[in-house]
Amino acid sequence: MSALHELGLRPLAAALRDGEVTPVEATAYFLARIEAHTDLGAFAEVTAEAARRRAAELGAPPADPPALWGVPLADKDLTARAGVPTRYGSRVNADHVPAHSDPLAVALDEAGAISLGKTSTPEFGLTGFTETRVGPPARDPWGPANGAGGSSGGAAVAVASGLLPAAPASDGGGSIRIPAATVGVVGLKPSRGRVPAGSGLDSPDGLAVAGPIARTVDDAAMLLDVLAAGPYRYATRAPGDGPFSEAALVLPGTLRIGVTTASPWDESMDIRLDPAARGALDEAVRVLAGAGHGIEDVGWAPTGYGDMFMILWRASAARIPVPDARLGEVEPITAWLIREGRALTAERLLGAYAAARAFERGTIAAFASFDLVLTPALALPPRPVGWFAQDDPEVSFTRQCQYAPYSSFVNVCGLPAVTVPVATAPDGHPVSVQLIGRPGGEALILHVAAHLERSRGALAWPSL
Incomplete structure (x- = not known):
């Protein structure tokens, strides 16, 4: 059997189910890898003792084990786990x-x-880069001078560097797809309403949904199934049911695939597409056209x-439970967003x-004649740690949009999207594209x- 970190999610789950490796052994193995690579900033908290206890309690595999029986994973530090420090990337939640x-x-x-602990995230998950004052920055394992994107930066680094076989994450404006594309793994943002434990339907803007980060598409589909x-618990949900691992195997026939390098930020910002990103898009077009699909x-x-x-x-920042008197304790971009959000009038917000x-409605109508739409995943290659200028909020926001202009509009529309x-x-670094589906179109x-x-x-x- 290969080294455990080389297996991926589905093969590791099978090895655990078949008794080829025990939960105790798998837990010890991945904890050792995490300890050996703390320089990558993947984890905000490691709960080694709790993980070992949980692994020992699982014992031998039952006759019909659940899908992730014995699999070491971790929670993003925006997900509360009873008894475990949950800081949301912020000093104000240190305790x-x-x-x-x-x-x-x-x-x-x-x-x-x-659960082996908490993967790192920017403060309250607000930014597309993972550099905070509560821990080291999340670094791209292909080039550690560069950051890993965000806000699921720690989760993406953990998967890319083999510290976890896959990772649950969340995406409110690209927070799964940006770091996944930055470090060369698969990141899936499900449709709004697809995942009951993180659907987006219980937030006023409906942007943030939970989804998987994995090394392979099949592993991402498996975690999505879970x-x-x-x-x-909602009146609205995404149409269609899984299991997506099986549905993704179904041959769809000839597809009509739309391609665009346009972004909704083109109107207000200088968006430039790096040649490597353009080359990846061209390669995807070549492969799909060669398979007989129509490209338009x-x-x-x-x-x-x-x-x-x-x-x-x-507005999403305005709801963060940090009183005005403590805004000096949060990072400049967080304080700026909170102040700006709390100053919004009801008229502007409802508008x-x-x-x-x-x-x-307009975007879904524009995409409606296509089975899916292909875009670059990112406009630029990975950026050096510090490039996003978090101490200058307006510059930081502009640079985030220039880096990842193809992400947030998918959340506004509630559509599924995957970066691969x-x-x-x-320089040998993987370069990704993004596939955007119709509502409920994860399988395709x-x-x-x-x-x-x-x-x-x-x-x-x-x-590593």
């Missing part, structure tokens, strides 16, 4: 230990997983997006919600992503 677990942590426990299996340009030129999204982003729904590496840059984009993955061949992972 916060919740008494109750969030539904996402409970769902993973019920699936048999073992996340999407819980009981629903998408006539899509959205307007008015920037002002609308800025209001939504500020932004209305504009977001109009944008959603398809090519390599001249997973199938096409798997086709691109097979055509690319195996990646040579960072040697």
Whole structure:
């Protein structure tokens, strides 16, 4: 059997189920790797003793084990786990230990997983880079001078560097797809309503959903099956059911695929596409056209997006439970967003919600004639730690949009999207594209992503 960190999620789960490795052995193995690579900043908290206890309690595999029985995973530091420090990436929560677990942590426990701790995230998950004052920055294992993106930066680093076989994460404006593309792994943002424990339906803006980060498309589909299996408590949910691991194997026939390099930030910012990103998009087009799919340009030129999204982003920050008197303790960009959000009038906020729904309808209509839409994943290659200038909020926001202009609009529209590496840059770093599906269209984009993955061949992972 290969080294455990080389197996990936599904093979490791099978090895545990078949008794080839025990939960105690797997837990000890991954804890040792985490300890050996703390320089990558993947973890905000490691709960080694609790993980060992949980592994020992699992004992031998039952006759019909749950899907993730004995699999070591970790919670993003935005997910509360009872008895475990949950700081949300912020110094103001340095001593916060919740008494109750969030539904996402409970769902993973019920699936048999073992939590090794908390993966790092920027303060309150607000930014597309993971550099905080509570710990080291999350670093790209392909080039540790560069950051790993965010806000699920720690989760993406843990998967790319083999510290975890896969990782649950969340995405409110690209927070799964940005770091996944930055470090060359697969990141799936599900449809709004798909995952009951993190659906987006219980937040006013409906942006943030839970989803998987994994090394392979199949592993991402497997983790999505677990996340999407819980009981629903909402009147609205994404159409169609899994298991996505099986649905993604179904041959879809000839598809009509739209391609665009346009972004909703083009109107207000200088967005430039790096040649490596352009090359990855061209490679994906070549592969899909070679498979017989129809490829067409998408006539899509959205307007008015920037002002609308800025209001939504500020409004989401306004709800963060940090009193005005303590804003000096949070990072400059966090304080700026909170102040700006709390100064919004009801008229501006309701107007932004209305504009977001109009944008959603218009974009889905523009994409409706296509089975899926292909875009670059990122506009630029990984950025050096410190490049996002978190001490200058307005510069930081502009740079985040320039780096990842293709992400947040997918959240506004509630659509599923997956990023998958398809090519390599001249320095050997993986370069990804993004596939955007119709509402509830996870199975189709997973199938096409798997086709691109097979055509690319195996990646040579960072040697750690």
